[in-house]
Amino acid sequence: MTQRKGQDETDVPELADVSEPPTPETERPALELPNPLGAEALKAFAHPLRIAMYRYLSAHGSGTASQIARALGESTGQTSYHLRQLERHGIIEDDPHAAPGGRERWWRPVGFSLDRRNMQEPGARLAIQTTLRAVIAERAETLQEWFDSIDDAAPWDDAALHTSSTSSLSLEEAEALEVELQEVLDRHTDAAKARKDAGDGLDRRRVRVYLDVFPLPVD
């Protein structure tokens, strides 16, 4: 697989309920929700092969229908069709960094978020549930793959972070924490991308970052 110079992106999904517009009393630091998907886009996304293709593009930065077909054991006809469907709903897009003059289109994932306002529609509700299950499965598989390979990953085995913590937070404190975590992540990845684009020649790998902040069940 050719590793190409790809755009770095948030590859999702980000889940948030934006159904309640903030009132003056409850205004809080807002998380920017990138590209909230509507009901139709959600239903188009919640298809096992499309989710798998999106995961491929997220892991690799970008790819062609042929590459994805090879990686997933599907025909190029199948992957081409589903890639066009994902494009139609704004979930993937042309990769402008692709080699010009190439015969195949290069695709890259577009970051998006889940807007729970769309859950009222029955099909969209099922689509969100399917997508959330895919999120959980993706984490488990990706973490397992990493843990299985960690012995051969030097010097990166020393550089991985996996923490789980629990704190008593108010809603406002949780949101302030999220805004700052997201800000730190964006700042570091933007700076790394700028350095890379400037040709600093550093040895880089595709690094996955998961950030989750959510309340535990109340007894």
Add this chain to the structure above:
Amino acid sequence: MTQRKGQDETDVPELADVSEPPTPETERPALELPNPLGAEALKAFAHPLRIAMYRYLSAHGSGTASQIARALGESTGQTSYHLRQLERHGIIEDDPHAAPGGRERWWRPVGFSLDRRNMQEPGARLAIQTTLRAVIAERAETLQEWFDSIDDAAPWDDAALHTSSTSSLSLEEAEALEVELQEVLDRHTDAAKARKDAGDGLDRRRVRVYLDVFPLPVD
């Protein structure tokens, strides 16, 4: 279940390989590894009931042998025995905030990290693998439980963050990102704890935070 005023803590595990002491050329911003477990402690921890008890304490802040026995469907004799084993290895400790004069001991989890130096010993290697599988299962279950309950979680449904992102980073860039993410998390949770201890009376919930930064497989 009585929700008590518990100490906030990092509840683990944090995985890091500290086998290579940094040389002057490769010195990097260091992540502080809390309470790295030795081989014996690891082997003591990698037991399904002990892991489940530790998860209970992490989710609730603290608890007694009776509470844990009720929650997990075990006898108090069993939970008392295993709690003492966990204490012996520094994985849990007495909760100093427990009601004085109570007849039962209150326990709280101690944050710890996995030190991959200890993987050379065969039993420890298996224990680390068991613990890592438990980490993955814990994430999947905890996220699924949250997603299943999200419709009834207002206003917290609006406050959860779940992001996955992928960027091209050098080893040094990844580590600098981790240090700053950890610093933000510590600063926010310490400040919230100080405000809570000062009696600000805010409505708070136990909030789980997962942070993962690790390289994706190379093709």
